[in-house]
Amino acid sequence: MTHAxxxxxxxxxxxxxxxxxxxxxxxxxxxxxxxGALLNPNFVSAANLLNVLTRxxxxxxxxxxxxFVIASGGLDLSVGSMAAFIAGSMILIMNxxxxxxxxxxxxxxxxxxxxxxALCGLANGVVTTAGRIEPFIVTLGTMGIFRALVIWxxxxxxxxxxxxxxxxxxxxxxxxxxxxxxxxxxVFLAVAAIAxxxxxxxxxxxxxxxxxxxxxVARYSGIPxxxxxxxxxxxxxxxxxxxxxxxxxxxxxxxxxxxxxWELQAITAVxxxxxxxxxxxxRVWGTVCGALILEVVGNIMVLSDLxxxxxxxxxxxxxxxxxxxxxRSMSRRT
Amino acid sequence: xxxxxxxxxxxxxxxxxxxxxxxxxxxxxxRAGEVHAVIGENGAGKSTLMRLLSGHLxxxxxxxxxxxxxxxFRGPVDAEHRGIVLVHQEILLAPHLTVAENxxxxxxxxxxxxxxxxxxxxxxxxxxxxxxxxxxxxxxVERLSIAQRQLxxxxxxxxxxxxxxxxxxxxxxxxxxxxxxxxxxxxRLRERGIAVLYISHRLAEVKAIADxxxxxxxxxxxxxxxxxxxxxxxxxxxxxxxxxxxLYPERRPPPAAADIVLEARDVSVPGFxxxxxxxxxxxxxLGFGGLIGAGRTELLExxxxxxxxxxxxxxxxKAVRFRTVHDSxxxxxxxxxxxxxxxxxxxxxxxxxxxxxxxxDRFRRGPLIDKAREWAALDRAITAFxxxxxxxxxxxxQLSGGNQQKLxxxxxxxxxxxxxxxxxxTRGIDIGTKAExxxxxxxxxxxxxxxxxxxxxxPELIGVSHRVVVMxxxxxxxxxxxxxxxxxxxxxLATGVAAQAA
Numbered sequence: 001m002t003h004a005x006x007x008x009x010x011x012x013x014x015x016x017x018x019x020x021x022x023x024x025x026x027x028x029x030x031x032x033x034x035x036g037a038l039l040n041p042n043f044v045s046a047a048n049l050l051n052v053l054t055r056x057x058x059x060x061x062x063x064x065x066x067x068f069v070i071a072s073g074g075l076d077l078s079v080g081s082m083a084a085f086i087a088g089s090m091i092l093i094m095n096x097x098x099x100x101x102x103x104x105x106x107x108x109x110x111x112x113x114x115x116x117x118a119l120c121g122l123a124n125g126v127v128t129t130a131g132r133i134e135p136f137i138v139t140l141g142t143m144g145i146f147r148a149l150v151i152w153x154x155x156x157x158x159x160x161x162x163x164x165x166x167x168x169x170x171x172x173x174x175x176x177x178x179x180x181x182x183x184x185x186x187v188f189l190a191v192a193a194i195a196x197x198x199x200x201x202x203x204x205x206x207x208x209x210x211x212x213x214x215x216x217v218a219r220y221s222g223i224p225x226x227x228x229x230x231x232x233x234x235x236x237x238x239x240x241x242x243x244x245x246x247x248x249x250x251x252x253x254x255x256x257x258x259x260x261x262w263e264l265q266a267i268t269a270v271x272x273x274x275x276x277x278x279x280x281x282x283r284v285w286g287t288v289c290g291a292l293i294l295e296v297v298g299n300i301m302v303l304s305d306l307x308x309x310x311x312x313x314x315x316x317x318x319x320x321x322x323x324x325x326x327x328r329s330m331s332r333r334t
Numbered sequence: 335x336x337x338x339x340x341x342x343x344x345x346x347x348x349x350x351x352x353x354x355x356x357x358x359x360x361x362x363x364x365r366a367g368e369v370h371a372v373i374g375e376n377g378a379g380k381s382t383l384m385r386l387l388s389g390h391l392x393x394x395x396x397x398x399x400x401x402x403x404x405x406x407f408r409g410p411v412d413a414e415h416r417g418i419v420l421v422h423q424e425i426l427l428a429p430h431l432t433v434a435e436n437x438x439x440x441x442x443x444x445x446x447x448x449x450x451x452x453x454x455x456x457x458x459x460x461x462x463x464x465x466x467x468x469x470x471x472x473x474x475v476e477r478l479s480i481a482q483r484q485l486x487x488x489x490x491x492x493x494x495x496x497x498x499x500x501x502x503x504x505x506x507x508x509x510x511x512x513x514x515x516x517x518x519x520x521x522r523l524r525e526r527g528i529a530v531l532y533i534s535h536r537l538a539e540v541k542a543i544a545d546x547x548x549x550x551x552x553x554x555x556x557x558x559x560x561x562x563x564x565x566x567x568x569x570x571x572x573x574x575x576x577x578x579x580x581l582y583p584e585r586r587p588p589p590a591a592a593d594i595v596l597e598a599r600d601v602s603v604p605g606f607x608x609x610x611x612x613x614x615x616x617x618x619x620l621g622f623g624g625l626i627g628a629g630r631t632e633l634l635e636x637x638x639x640x641x642x643x644x645x646x647x648x649x650x651x652k653a654v655r656f657r658t659v660h661d662s663x664x665x666x667x668x669x670x671x672x673x674x675x676x677x678x679x680x681x682x683x684x685x686x687x688x689x690x691x692x693x694x695d696r697f698r699r700g701p702l703i704d705k706a707r708e709w710a711a712l713d714r715a716i717t718a719f720x721x722x723x724x725x726x727x728x729x730x731x732q733l734s735g736g737n738q739q740k741l742x743x744x745x746x747x748x749x750x751x752x753x754x755x756x757x758x759x760t761r762g763i764d765i766g767t768k769a770e771x772x773x774x775x776x777x778x779x780x781x782x783x784x785x786x787x788x789x790x791x792x793p794e795l796i797g798v799s800h801r802v803v804v805m806x807x808x809x810x811x812x813x814x815x816x817x818x819x820x821x822x823x824x825x826x827l828a829t830g831v832a833a834q835a836a
Contacts, residue, residue: 201702203694210691213680220640220669220677221692221745222660280682 021330025273025289025323032293036300043303050182054174056295057184058083058243062262063269063287064188064195065239068232069135070270071199071282073212074128076236077139080262081146082120086113086244087254088150088159094166101166114241120146121237125230143263151256160253167252174249184246188288191242195235196284205282208232212279268316269294272323293319338366340402341529342387342418342498348395349382357382357553359396364498364529369520371532371540371561374550374573375764380533381502383550387531388420388500389413417497421504425483427490429476434458436475437490461489465519479627481512488519499523500531505539506762510792511625511829517543535764537566538793551575574766581769582797583776588815589617589800594651595784596667596753598637601645606632607808609645614753614786619779621799622788624828628805630788631672634755638662638669649753663692668751670742672758672788674735678742681731685723686712688730688741693748715744720770736767743774754778755786760794772798792821804828 036043043049062079069076090113097105120142128138153159161167176183199205207228210218219225248254271277272293273286294316301309342364349357357379364370364387374380385391387398389407397404400416407413410420427436434455443450443457458471467485475483484504491499501520505513520543523530534540540547540561547564549556549572556572564572570581596614601607607629614620622630636643639656647654649665656662659669671677679688686708690697697708712726719740723733730741739759746754759775760768775798778785789795795802801815804827811827814820 203698203701203703206687206691206694206703209683210680210687213682214676216673216677217680218691220659220671222658222663222749223691224658224660280680 021327022274022283022286024326024330025283025286025293028272028323029289029293029296032296032300036296036303039300039304039306043300048299048303050180050185052292052295052299053185054182055299056291057188058247059262059265059269059294060188060288060291061191061239061243061246062236063266063273063291064192064284065236066266066270067195067273067275067282067284067287068199068208068235070267070275070277071212071279072208072229072232073215073279074135074229074232075139075267075277076124076135076233077263078120078124078143078146079236079240079266080259080264081143081150082117082237082240083244083247083259083262084150084254084256085120085146085153086116086241087248087258088153089113089116090244090248091159091161091252091254092153095162101163101169103169105166106170110245113244114238117237117239117241117244118234119237120240121234122230124237125233128233129226129229147256150254150258154254154256156256158253158255161248167249170249170252172249174246187242187246191239192284192288195239198235199282199284204228204231209280209282212282214280265291265294265316268320271320274327276327290323338368338527338529340364341366341400343399343402344383344387344393344396345399346396347383347386347393347398349379349386349391350394355394355553357386357393360550360555362387362548364531366497366529367524367527368545369524369530369532369543370546370548371534371544372548372550373534373537373540373569374556375766378550378573378764379553380550382553384420384500384502384531384533387498388418390420414494417495418500419491419494419496419498420500421488421491421502423502423504423506425480425487427475427483427487430474432472432474433462433469433478433486434471436486437461437471437493439490441493458489461493462486464522465489465492466515481508481515481626484508484512484516488516496528498529498531500533502533503535503762504532505534505536508626510790510825513539535762536791537569540569541566549573570765573764581765581772583773586776586780589615592616592618595649596637597646597648597651598633599646599648601633601637601643601647603629603632603636603641603643606641607636607643607805610805610808610810612803612810612813614784616784617779617782618801619775619785619787619799621795621802622786622805623790623792623795623802623824624805624811626790628828629808630805631757633805634669634757634786634788638667638755640669663749663751666750666752667755668692668746668749668753669755670746670757670759672761674738674742675731679730679738679745682729684727684729685721685733685741686726689715689745690748692745696748711748715741715748719744719774735762736764739763739767739771743771751783753784753786755788757788758790759787760789760791768794792824795824796821806830 066076066079090109093112094105094109124139124142127133128135173183178186199208207223210223211225211228215225269290270287272290274283275281275287297315297319298312301307301312301315307315340363344360344362347357347360348355360383372380372383382391386393389410389412399405428439437458438454443454455471462469462485465485465488467482469478469482475486504516508516520530532544544561547559547561547569549569551573592615594613595616599611600609602609610633624630632641635641637647639658639662654665675681689712690708694703697704715721721737721740723737730738733741759771775785775787787795787798796819801813802819802824803813804811804824806828814823
């Protein structure tokens with residue numbers, strides 16, 4: 001055994017060995033698509049598929065951020081409330097800016113929204129790392145805080161964009177398209193591409209995986225563990241803000257129920273996508289695929305009469321459990 | 335050989351994992367009242383043999399027989415029911431539960447529906463006392479020392495009716511004093527007519543406690559011998575298949591009055607070390623000896639910014655303050671943890687990721703990590719450090735202990751340090767690899783770097799160091815060099831008492 005060298009031991013599988021674990025979510029999505037097409041031909045129409053892609057954009061963008069947090073061994077339950085808080089603040093800021101509505105007004109509001117998102121993430125990160133508190137507890141707390149702030153800002157009602165002109169100007173960000181591809185889809189593809197680049201190609205990404213893999217090893221290797229952890233929450237906050245930028249023009253309002261349970265959908269998407277909840281792996285494209293699976297399942301349920309669409313939550317819940325079971329059985333085999 | 339009745343035997347045992355045969359045709363006989371040692375390098379098949387005999391694995395070919403009757407174990411629990419218990423090398427206890435709760439975990443004593451804690455505590459205390467230790471059975475395991483945990487683990491294993499007890503490198507994390515206590519436990523087992531299978535790397539202790547020695551090499555049986563016929567030196571030769579007289583490299587003279595590269599003055603690490611001072615010179619190998627818990631690791635971790643500490647640290651004469659280990663790496667000091675899997679390597683990540691983790695800045699092209707250069711570095715490291723791996727793309731956890739240590743060395747050298755601190759450099763490593771690591775340490779010093787070696791293995795400290803600092807109870811107890819650098823001197827300093835029997 002000790003004397004086995006490259007010449008005597010064959011390389012099992014050779015170079016074109018497919019990583020089944022990484023491919024599983026994509027295979028599941030493909031099966032779902034075929035299944036949907038068989039049930040209802042309308043399912044595979046371009047219009048319907050683009051609609052599905054657009055609708056899953058919010059969760060996909062947020063889940064991409066969650067991939068960083070989870071890959072580093074953390075967890076963020078506050079993203080849904082944070083989305084509502086950022087949306088509410090952004091609308092209030094636009095309402096308060098006055099003057100002639102221009103692209104510049106929207107751009108400024110967007111920048112501020114991104115800043116708020118980054119700060120919310122920073123708060124989660126600093127309290128978690130400097131305070132040495134479980135991220136589950138910290139973000140459970142901030143989840144309540146952000147949600148209450150929205151309700152307080154909205155005085156129990158809803159926060160709507162007052163200026164109809166501004167609304168019209170902002171509308172294309174959700175409803176518009178470029179060469180037939182809806183803008184939200186382009187945004188989430190761009191976010192995923194940047195995230196994949198950062199996670200797989202940069203030092204920060206490598207550090208995220210190392211910290212999630214084993215925090216002590218990372219610390220002994222000279223990695224600033226606290227800073228890396230904190231930054232993953234900032235990335236998460238930025239992703240939530242980007243999702244909000246696309247979400248606000250859809251309804252032009254934020255309500256106390258905006259973003260409700262998004263955190264669970266985001267975590268579901270991450271886990272279905274093959275990122276282990278205990279950290280150390282991160283699969284950005286898997287996460288995107290996971291978000292798509294959630295939306296496609298909902299869409300198929302609406303288009304077919306197999307199961308009442310009121311049971312969407314139950315089906316999504318079942319999916320995450322099945323996904324975990326599949327992952328478990330595959331990691332046993334290797 | 336022995337005369338007791340044959341309790342457990344393996345006949346013509348083979349075991350393969352996939353296409354790889356790790357055990358080929360092993361015969362072994364365990365007799366009542368006999369201590370049977372199995373020795374061999376890492377990967378020689380010791381653990382596999384042990385797992386076959388304790389029901390953790392089934393042989394691919396061959397039979398295991400109890401009292402001469404062939405049998406198939408349905409798993410370790412089945413083997414336990416038949417009186418074969420295994421004391422694991424790793425501590426497998428629930429840290430938050432008490433000593434008694436751990437000993438009776440899964441076989442709790444009850445009175446009606448309610449746990450009979452009083453009885454369990456009483457019996458646990460008796461069981462631990464029987465092993466020559468006095469531990470309060472209501473103490474949480476997390477508050478025990480490693481050695482005490484090991485004893486609790488042994489007590490737990492012995493709490494079932496047993497005829498065969500298998501020890502898997504039980505002294506790996508014990509100091510000499512604690513190991514002696516364990517040997518007395520084993521001697522008592524032998525007196526009671528129990529068959530003991532003892533697996534170890536430490537040949538001197540095998541010589542001391544074993545009646546019979548079985549040597550494995552590359553999955554094959556090399557020899558059975560009465561222990562009285564073999565000196566540790568012969569055992570090493572049989573294990574490696576070549577002469578091992580040059581385990582330690584030739585000692586170079588210590589640097590006469592070389593510059594002091596690292597100096598610690600009155601360093602205290604709260605709860606572990608008080609007012610420790612030492613100096614390290616260029617080209618020197620400085621050993622740190624002492625019992626486990628004496629504060630050696632904590633002192634060095636405190637100096638290097640891995641733990642909060644107070645006191646003065648100077649590098650090349652300049653006062654420095656390391657707040658994180660990143661700072662000390664910048665200053666050219668690298669620390670290799672004794673806990674390779676917990677603090678040294680990411681066992682779930684591949685070799686390349688591990689190799690470059692501390693030195694990623696050297697593999698950057700703009701914001702990107704240059705993977706091609708990382709792979710090239712891995713190829714160089716595999717050659718330079720003789721890392722034996724079948725593939726380049728496996729996880730670090732799949733390497734053997736010795737190869738993990740070589741990978742950790744390669745990783746640490748990538749930051750091009752001037753001072754290297756190695757904590758337990760050869761723990762759990764086979765003798766062939768040990769020699770390689772000693773040579774490497776000697777070469778570092780010869781190249782003008784300074785090396786600190788923390789070790790609980792006294793022959794190793796004496797074999798590689800120019801000078802040994804001995805710690806006791808969080809203080810520096812003394813320092814030995816030259817002719818005074820003997821096991822006896824070190825034990826006196828480490829324990830604070832003249833060596834009674836050692």
